[in-house]
Amino acid sequence: MASLTQQHLHSHFLGGARLPQSNSRPCPARVRMSLQENAPSLAVVGVTGAVGQEFLSVLADRDFPYRSIKMLASKRSAGQNIAFQGRSYVVEELTEDSFNGVDIALFSAGGSISKEFGPLAVDRGAIVVDNSSAFRMQDGVPLVIPEVNPEAMEGIKVGKGKGALIANPNCSTIICLVAATPLHRRSNVLRMVVSTYQAASGAGAAAMRELEQQTHEVLAGKPPTCKIFQRQYAFNLFSHNSSVLPNGYNEEEMKLVKETRKIWNNNDVKVTATCIRVPVMRAHAESVNLQFENPLDEDTARDILRNAPGVVVIDDRASNNFPTPLEVSNKDDVAVGRIRRDVSQDGKYGLDIFVCGDQIRKGAALNAVQIAEMLL
Amino acid sequence: MASLTQQHLHSHFLGGARLPQSNSRPCPARVRMSLQENAPSLAVVGVTGAVGQEFLSVLADRDFPYRSIKMLASKRSAGQNIAFQGRSYVVEELTEDSFNGVDIALFSAGGSISKEFGPLAVDRGAIVVDNSSAFRMQDGVPLVIPEVNPEAMEGIKVGKGKGALIANPNCSTIICLVAATPLHRRSNVLRMVVSTYQAASGAGAAAMRELEQQTHEVLAGKPPTCKIFQRQYAFNLFSHNSSVLPNGYNEEEMKLVKETRKIWNNNDVKVTATCIRVPVMRAHAESVNLQFENPLDEDTARDILRNAPGVVVIDDRASNNFPTPLEVSNKDDVAVGRIRRDVSQDGKYGLDIFVCGDQIRKGAALNAVQIAEMLL
Structure with missing residues (x-):
């Protein structure tokens, strides 16, 4: 499947081109560089959406290390192929078993999906970074902009065997x-x-x-x-x-x-x-x-x-x-x-x-x- | 000459259509209704511009009474024909003699034209309503929104044989x-x-x-x-x-x-x-x-x-x-x-x-x- 942003925002002038990042790190041999054995296993929930596709772009741009990555979406999108860092992935249907063995789950599939599957993922030991509004104002859930309040998520780390919810604030x-x-x-x-x-x-x-x-x-x-x-x-x-x-x-x-x-x-x-x-x-x-x-x-x-x-x-x-x-x-x-x-x-x-x-x-x-x- | 707004804003969806005015007066026989012997003589300066064309639309929509109307613009536009209320007018080049016998001159041709020709029109006895920013902040020149501060132009009337400047505020x-x-x-x-x-x-x-x-x-x-x-x-x-x-x-x-x-x-x-x-x-x-x-x-x-x-x-x-x-x-x-x-x-x-x-x-x-x- 072609990237949605490529499909629909073909034109640089519309605001869709993939311009060089002023602050992206140089990466002369980017393909599969991020695939590392001791790195966390990732899941991207809502991977066929606009933000889901951007998760993949950003992970690649920043050489985010991972040992595996699950592409998750609704039943409707399951079975599609997604090319990512030189490999082909099949989109899987999101179920309560999707998060077995997942360390970090990036969610962007709407508030109701987050409400249903976010706590399930946490129970399975995943740290959920949720882009919906579902948990933002919930006590105990850090609401984090890394440049602003990184201290709010102090102590939450991969490898502690403990799931957690972290909320991504609203775009504005x-x-x-x-x-x-x-x-x-x-x-x-x-x-x-x-x-x-x-x-x-x-x-x-x-x-x-x-x-x-x-x-x-x-x-x-x-x-x-x-x-x-x-x-x-x-x-x-x-x-x-x-x-x-x-x-x-x-x-x-x-x-x-x-x-x-x-x-x-x-x-x-x-x-x-x-x-x-x-x-x-x-x-x-x-x-x-x-x-x-x-x-x-x-x-x-x-x-x-x-x-x-x-x-x-x-x-x-x-x-x-x-x-x-x-x-x-x-x-x-x-x-x-x-x-x-x-x-x-x-x-x-x-x-x-x-x-x-x-x-x-x-x-x-x-x-x-x-x-x-x-x-x- | 077709109206500029018709030429360039053909589509209702672009924002250009001439929708019925919620507060326009009914006018079953609008054509030439406004042409009256004892009414003032008008001049529209910058008549081929977007606002100039709108002056004509509004004058027609509101049955503004006039005994004559001069269509004035730069030398470049002079000679064009403008249809207005069932008559055809030739656009005249704006000169210092344009305002002889004019009672009310509506200006929208930019600040420098207003600065040059506004005072000349006033000297000839015209009341100038100027849409530019040239005189807005000048002491003694009323800056008027009729719903807001009509009192600012108290005493300025057609028929007193005295010219005057009145400024139209900025759109915002x-x-x-x-x-x-x-x-x-x-x-x-x-x-x-x-x-x-x-x-x-x-x-x-x-x-x-x-x-x-x-x-x-x-x-x-x-x-x-x-x-x-x-x-x-x-x-x-x-x-x-x-x-x-x-x-x-x-x-x-x-x-x-x-x-x-x-x-x-x-x-x-x-x-x-x-x-x-x-x-x-x-x-x-x-x-x-x-x-x-x-x-x-x-x-x-x-x-x-x-x-x-x-x-x-x-x-x-x-x-x-x-x-x-x-x-x-x-x-x-x-x-x-x-x-x-x-x-x-x-x-x-x-x-x-x-x-x-x-x-x-x-x-x-x-x-x-x-x-x-x-x-x-």
């Missing part, structure tokens, strides 16, 4: 906090006002295909086919498609509010968010307004961000060059720009920044694989 | 303040944090064509043609293309900051903005976070907005139905939704709202024609 939270945390550490964020510009990929590969198909249709003057979102997406934007809660926020927005508190281990931080889906393929953008307890001028903020892990600063005012979703697509780093003192706040207590990050990569698969790396 | 400011002002009147806005999602139309008809052309190219796997913005726009977004000022804000953002103060006649109001161009054809969206001096609960806010002039509330949480740029395209009203108490502010002192408005129509042509109506 990861991208926001990779940029905001270095500033928070310096000056203590009191309040964040976030507005997002979210890509199709957050709703899966089918949503990406729908955006592409709709755009073809609309350019031809035809009515757009609306299956995933129930409305036109091409040349349009709309409030995030997650359910709206009684307080008027949608689930995506409340993830930003709540996950930030858990990741920063700080229940006092005030966050509000407005999450919007824009017709972009696979990278999110976020406009983030920050209010600090302690003063922070913009030059210091820029220096802090230039030295922050997982961050690249693109902030060239003279040439109007700032982060865009297209240029961070398929990149590991979160790009930050438009760094400026907020004129609506007194003195040096406020900053505005604009952040872009690849939703599938750092927003999901890369972050999970980075967590897995810390387990070794 | 108009769309934001049509929604925010009714709430401000009730509870006094102390601070606004705005993030915009701005359409191609704000950069003119050529930018709309470029977005369409680029999208064709990208879908075909070809490199996109980048003339207007110097970067890919299709399936991408980027910081607004206006110049970045020494304080790190771009000009578009500082318009929101400064124009709000002038229109509200309130130098204390704090505003910050991040302005982003998204691949949408002709309507802007804005995420607006509001901090009030006096408490305002969300139900009251919704009631206030339902009764506000120029506003339609679309705020259906159960069906996830909120404003989108596509559905306000070619509409007069600004749509407001996602009205909710801001969880990052104490008590009832904060609200988040999401606003969409047609950039060419209420953001430019309609607002100018509404100003002209107040001159009669």
